[in-house]
Amino acid sequence: MTTDQTPAPADGYSYTLTRTLDAPVARVWQAWTAPDQYAQWAHAVPGSVELDVRPGGAWKATMQTPDGAEFPLTGSYVEVAEHSRLVLGMDIPGRPDPALMTMELTEQGPRNTVIVLTQTCDTQEERDMAEQGSGMLLDGLERFLADGAKG
Template sequence: MARESQEHPVEQRELVITRRLKAPRSLVWRTFEDPYLLAQWWGPENFTSTISKLDFHAGGEWHVTMRAPNGTEVPVRYQFVEILAPERIVYHPLPSAAAVWRDNPPPTYLATLTFEALGNETVFTMRAEFESAAGLDFAIKGGFALGTNQAFDKLERHLATY
């Protein structure tokens, strides 16, 4: 797995994860726009996901429920800010009142995903810009970087089945 992750010092607000995926850009893109394919890999290791809504356009929403191995359900809602096929997806999480978040609410950030074609491979980069350095620090301590990297590990394994 070609994996690169940068956890920035507390004074910075951005987390960047880059992967060189052994799949063409069109296929990698499809794993984001197709709710069935997205559910196959979204979420941390050993979690399963159900996509209940995926309005894949700017202003559209994406609702996913991730299930932990112990059965705990973690609902998350996102809103797409920009979609430029097949190059860029920009989204942010929407606030959630779910009780499951009481001790570890989802971080507030703007995610920009880019898909760069490189022959039959894709350089995939996620930039998560947090509202503050403290927000980034809180997210990292809460497992955001770990869980995101685990999801991208699952994406790599999923792409290898094609």
């Protein structure tokens, strides 16, 4: 995994996480966009995930930390390019515009997919927390895909 942190105080604080996954791009896309699969790897409370994967479609999930704390998250899809790119908006209390995260997939052969997550946050602290959460998401996705051809 590579991580790039690019502070740009005028525009916020960005991070980029990149991993190569041992799965075809269609499998990675399905894991990210099918509610039952997403719930299995994304640390979501069972039954809390709703994904309307289309531009303007809403998503919601209640995430659970290892210590049992729960965090309800909501947002919408800004851009959807099947098997290649998702831009998700996340609702942030007190913020007029959603925080955007971009997920890009690139197929490298029949069984390898490069996934890149990028996000820009308002503060370094927000960026660090978002980057940690995104790293946990990628860890969970990697484990889910390694567990075999479920779904």
